[in-house]
Structure formats: structure tokens, C-alpha cells
Amino acid sequence: MLRNSLIGSLRQIKPILCSQSLRSLSNGANSGLTTIEVDDKSGIATLSMNLPPVNTLTLNLMHDLIDSINQIECNKSRGLILTSSNDKVFSAGLDLKELYKPDQERLKEFWTIFQDLWLALHLCGIPTAAAINGHAPAAGCIMATACEYRVMLPDFVIGVHATRFSFLVSKWMMLSYQSVLPRRIVERALNQGKLFSTQEALEVGLIDEVAGSKKEALAQCAAFIGTFDKANPIARTLTKRMCRDSDVTELLRDRAGDLRACVDYINTPLFQEGLSAHLEGLKEKK
Ligand SMILES: CCCC/C=C\CC(=O)SCCNC(=O)CCNC(=O)[C@H](O)C(C)(C)COP(=O)(O)OP(=O)(O)OC[C@H]1O[C@@H](n2cnc3c(N)ncnc32)[C@H](O)[C@@H]1OP(=O)(O)O
Numbered sequence: 001m002l003r004n005s006l007i008g009s010l011r012q013i014k015p016i017l018c019s020q021s022l023r024s025l026s027n028g029a030n031s032g033l034t035t036i037e038v039d040d041k042s043g044i045a046t047l048s049m050n051l052p053p054v055n056t057l058t059l060n061l062m063h064d065l066i067d068s069i070n071q072i073e074c075n076k077s078r079g080l081i082l083t084s085s086n087d088k089v090f091s092a093g094l095d096l097k098e099l100y101k102p103d104q105e106r107l108k109e110f111w112t113i114f115q116d117l118w119l120a121l122h123l124c125g126i127p128t129a130a131a132i133n134g135h136a137p138a139a140g141c142i143m144a145t146a147c148e149y150r151v152m153l154p155d156f157v158i159g160v161h162a163t164r165f166s167f168l169v170s171k172w173m174m175l176s177y178q179s180v181l182p183r184r185i186v187e188r189a190l191n192q193g194k195l196f197s198t199q200e201a202l203e204v205g206l207i208d209e210v211a212g213s214k215k216e217a218l219a220q221c222a223a224f225i226g227t228f229d230k231a232n233p234i235a236r237t238l239t240k241r242m243c244r245d246s247d248v249t250e251l252l253r254d255r256a257g258d259l260r261a262c263v264d265y266i267n268t269p270l271f272q273e274g275l276s277a278h279l280e281g282l283k284e285k286k
Pocket residue numbers: 053054056088089091092093094095096097135137138139140142160162167169173282283285
């Protein structure tokens with residue numbers, strides 16, 4: 001029963017393009033803001049975000065990420081490692097410029113594709129890991145928590161600091177955070193708008209391991225993916241989705257409602273003023 005509903009909801013949200021023959025993992029259909037490298041020996045795909053300067057999640061980058069995740073799944077890679085080609089920033093989170101004095105139709109499209117990206121990562125059928133080789137604030141952190149394992153390099157920050165700029169996170173984002181951290185830590189961290197250092201993130205369990213270099217981080221992620229070798233891939237996928245079912249259902253139950261609530265909130269003077277000050281702060285930092 002539960003399995004059927006999982007499979008049913010997957011069909012609804014993910015009309016995967018698996019009918020296409022995708023021998024080479026080229027990014028022909030997208031804007032080229034991501035690259036995919038598949039290791040011939042291990043069969044593991046490394047998906048890199050490549051949008052200078054700081055991999056902000058723009059419409060195009062989110063579109064390319066979803067497209068790449070679909071390609072990697074369709075090609076039956078053994079696992080997916082999400083990382084950045086920038087050596088200082090994993091992702092700076094959502095593109096704040098899209099949220100400031102937004103065009104209403106574009107904002108709806110923007111939020112919907114952000115929901116799609118979270119679902120694509122959260123429900124990815126193959127094992128996923130994040131090699132966090134730079135700062136990962138806000139949606140950068142949420143993408144990492146949607147993966148099954150996190151390895152981070154030292155001296156960076158990760159966390160959801162939304163309250164610092166008056167952002168109210170949706171329940172599904174909170175659940176994503178809570179799928180990795182204990183509830184009391186999530187409550188405190190979200191309220192504080194806390195960004196954890198790599199060491200703090202390790203101590204609370206937001207990340208699983210620290211690596212000395214990107215190469216090591218990729219190897220540690222690959223070793224994690226290798227731990228599923230003895231599991232039947234289909235049983236594994238269904239089990240993963242069953243474990244994640246309640247978090248995903250929270251969003252799927254009322255995507256339109258979440259969209260409405262977020263769009264309404266983004267348009268409030270409270271949020272727009274907080275965001276304006278945050279954007280000024282980013283400029284003044286220079
Ligand atoms: C999804 C669940 C959580 C919900 C909460 C919020 C959703 C979001 O994701 S909102 C996005 C929130 N993100 C941030 O607030 C991050 C802001 N950025 C930074 O803190 C730093 O840029 C960062 C530590 C990531 C990197 O620092 P630096 O390497 O020193 O780079 P700069 O700060 O100089 O940035 C370069 C350039 O990029 C612009 N920038 C940075 N982040 C964003 C962003 N999120 N959106 C749009 N633009 C961004 C920054 O202003 C600089 O621009 P220029 O001045 O024009 O060069």
C-alpha cells in the first residue's frame with residue numbers, strides 16, 4: 001500500500017526522461033551551468049555546480065541541476081556526488097536578486113523550480129552524497145541535507161540563516177534540516193539563524209565527515225556510496241523513498257499552497273526590508 005503510493009507519487013512528480021538514450025552525459029539540453037563526470041571504474045557520477053561567482057541558485061542553475069540529476073539516474077550511475085567547481089563556495093543559496101522586488105510570475109516560476117529541485121534530490125533513486133568544498137548557506141545547506149551523506153572541507157560555514165534576513169522557511173525545508181539534525185538543535189539553529197563552522201557541523205551531526213581536500217572529500221563520498229554494494233538497488237531505492245515519504249508528502253500534499261504562502265510572504269514589507277538590508281550588507285562587506 002505504502003509502496004504503491006510512493007511509486008504513484010513518484011510518477012506524478014518525476015516524469016523522468018529515461019526513454020531518451022543518454023550514452024554520453026552531455027549537457028546539450030541545458031545551459032551548461034553544471035558538469036557531470038562519470039568515473040569509468042566506479043560508475044559514480046560527480047555533478048558539479050559551475051555558476052560563478054558563488055553558485056547562486058538561479059532559475060537556470062536549478063533547471064540544469066534537475067536535468068543533470070535526471071540524466072545521471074537514467075544512465076544508471078551507481079551514485080551521485082554533488083559538489084562545486086568553485087573552491088570557496090559550494091552554493092550561496094537562492095539567488096536573492098530573484099526575491100527582491102520580484103516580478104510576480106517569475107517569482108512563481110522560481111519557487112516552483114526550487115520545489116522541483118528539492119524533490120529531485122530528495123527522491124533521487126541512486127545513493128547521493130555532497131562533497132561540500134566551500135560555504136553552504138541557506139538553500140546550499142538544504143541541497144546538502146537532501147543528500148544521504150555529507151563530507152565538508154575545513155574553515156567553511158553551513159546552515160540555514162534565514163531569520164537573519166527575515167526569511168520564514170517552509171515546513172518541508174525545516175523537515176529536510178530535521179532529517180539530519182535532532183529537532184531541538186534545528187529549532188535553536190533556525191531561530192538563531194546559525195551558520196555552523198565545519199567543526200561545529202561535525203559535532204552536531206550536520207555533516208558526516210571532514211576531508212582535507214576536495215579530492216579526499218570525493219573519495220570519502222565514493223566510499224560511502226560503495227557501502228550499498230550488497231543492497232538490491234530497487235529495494236534500496238524503495239526503502240530510501242519510504243524513509244523520506246513523510247517529508248516529501250508534506251510538500252506534495254499542497255505544493256500550490258506552499259507556493260502561495262511563500263510568494264505572499266516574500267512580498268511582505270517585513271521580508272523585503274530584511275532582504276534589502278541583507279543585500280546592502282553583502283555589498284558593504286567589500
Ligand atoms: C532553502 C531553505 C532555506 C531558506 C532560506 C533562504 C533561501 C535562500 O537560499 S536565500 C539565499 C541566502 N544566501 C545568503 O544569504 C548567502 C549570501 N552570500 C554570502 O554570504 C557570501 O556571498 C558567501 C559566503 C556565500 C561567499 O562569500 P564571498 O566568496 O566573499 O563572495 P561575495 O560575498 O563577495 O559574493 C560575490 C558576489 O555574489 C553576490 N551574492 C552572494 N550571494 C548571493 C545570493 N545568495 N544571491 C545573489 N547574489 C549573491 C554578492 O553580492 C557578490 O556580488 P557583487 O558585489 O556584485 O560581486
